[in-house]
Amino acid sequence: MTEPKFMDEFLDAFAHSGSIMIYCRCGRLHVATNEIEYLESEDIEEIEELKRKSPDKVIEWDCDMISWTTINSEAVVFDCPCGYADFLCNFIEGYHEEIMKVIEKIIKFDRDNVDNKEELLRKVREVK
Numbered sequence: 463m464t465e466p467k468f469m470d471e472f473l474d475a476f477a478h479s480g481s482i483m484i485y486c487r488c489g490r491l492h493v494a495t496n497e498i499e500y501l502e503s504e505d506i507e508e509i510e511e512l513k514r515k516s517p518d519k520v521i522e523w524d525c526d527m528i529s530w531t532t533i534n535s536e537a538v539v540f541d542c543p544c545g546y547a548d549f550l551c552n553f554i555e556g557y558h559e560e561i562m563k564v565i566e567k568i569i570k571f572d573r574d575n576v577d578n579k580e581e582l583l584r585k586v587r588e589v590k
């Protein structure tokens with residue numbers, strides 16, 4: 463996969479969440495080891511058990527927080543080896559003109575809806 467050119471902008475737009483431990487949509491568990499003492503004992507047991515069963519599914523980071531976002535109701539961890547964040551960023555970069563056309567339609571739809579609601583409000587006020 464090609465390296466996205468606008469990953470910093472993608473992160474600015476989508477990185478709203480940080481956690482000490484978080485499962486990526488691919489099933490890998492990411493753990494911020496600097497803050498592990500703040501986890502509940504059940505969470506630490508869960509990490510240790512997964513490390514025993516599937517050591518390749520646990521990724522420990524020497525940091526305070528794992529940065530992630532929710533896309534289509536799934537957690538996407540930035541920097542996960544599954545590369546889903548890179549995939550999404552590459553998709554946006556590769557199809558930005560098509561995406562802009564869709565966004566223009568969405569904005570027009572929203573604007574028309576607001577206009578219709580304002581018209582409805584005007585009519586309701588006239589009735590009083």
Ligand SMILES: [Zn+2]
Nearest residue numbers: 486488542544
């Ligand atoms: Zn992943």
